[in-house]
Amino acid sequence: MASRTAGHLSGATPVLTAHGVGRAFGPSVVLAGVDLTIARGEVVALLGGSGSGKSTLLRILAGLDGEASGTSVVHGTAAVVFQEHRLLPWKRVADNVGLADRHRAWPTELSGGQAQRVAVARALVREPDLLLLDEPFGALDALTRLRMQILLRRLRAEHGFAALLVTHDVEEALLLADRILLLDDCRIAAELPVDLAPTRTPDDPAFGALRRHLLDRLGVPTP
Numbered sequence: 001m002a003s004r005t006a007g008h009l010s011g012a013t014p015v016l017t018a019h020g021v022g023r024a025f026g027p028s029v030v031l032a033g034v035d036l037t038i039a040r041g042e043v044v045a046l047l048g049g050s051g052s053g054k055s056t057l058l059r060i061l062a063g064l065d066g067e068a069s070g071t072s073v074v075h076g077t078a079a080v081v082f083q084e085h086r087l088l089p090w091k092r093v094a095d096n097v098g099l100a101d102r103h104r105a106w107p108t109e110l111s112g113g114q115a116q117r118v119a120v121a122r123a124l125v126r127e128p129d130l131l132l133l134d135e136p137f138g139a140l141d142a143l144t145r146l147r148m149q150i151l152l153r154r155l156r157a158e159h160g161f162a163a164l165l166v167t168h169d170v171e172e173a174l175l176l177a178d179r180i181l182l183l184d185d186c187r188i189a190a191e192l193p194v195d196l197a198p199t200r201t202p203d204d205p206a207f208g209a210l211r212r213h214l215l216d217r218l219g220v221p222t223p
């Protein structure tokens, strides 16, 4: 597996290119022949059933899996945010992020939502070209999750980073992504552009139609 980071290239260059990515754990094949390109500034959501290989693919793209086959190149810099914040408990919050210390709190003193905000700040402070987000809000309560989704939208509008967002949450994908990929049967089985009005409210009929379509593809019955 050649997973590497290339230098900063021209604007037309995608921020991520992956070809023929494969991964097996013993006899169990999880990914086979996955091709993926993410344009600069594009937010792509990766949906799929539990165990379909979403986190495995994200780890490969992040260069955290040395056992995969195929090639994956980030054209620029990438930063990863996981479901658990993974802050360093022996460092104060500001030291975790690398910012001037104004609040002087330890990560253990933070709520889940606060800790995840710090994790996002830590990822963004280096101004990455690509954010790799693995269920970043999956452990948060519904209200905090919505706040974080709105925050991520705002940050993306301000900073213009590209992102790959692994999520179980169809509405989260529809709220945040420009394009949705469905991972099934070891490969990217479907790809949908999210062509919605900028507000992306769930009561928009086009939002509802896409939501139903995705749930149907994921095998979730809708009323």
Ligand SMILES: Nc1ncnc2c1ncn2[C@@H]1O[C@H](COP(=O)(O)OP(=O)(O)OP(=O)(O)O)[C@@H](O)[C@H]1O
Residues within 6 Å of the ligand: 025, 030, 048, 049, 050, 051, 052, 053, 054, 055, 056, 057, 168
């Ligand atoms: N280190 C590992 N050793 C053995 N099997 C693994 C390992 N990591 C992942 N797997 C297996 O690979 C498959 C895909 O796992 P992965 O975590 O990528 O799925 P996922 O789509 O992210 O699932 P979920 O949505 O439930 O988090 C699963 O069957 C899992 O058991």
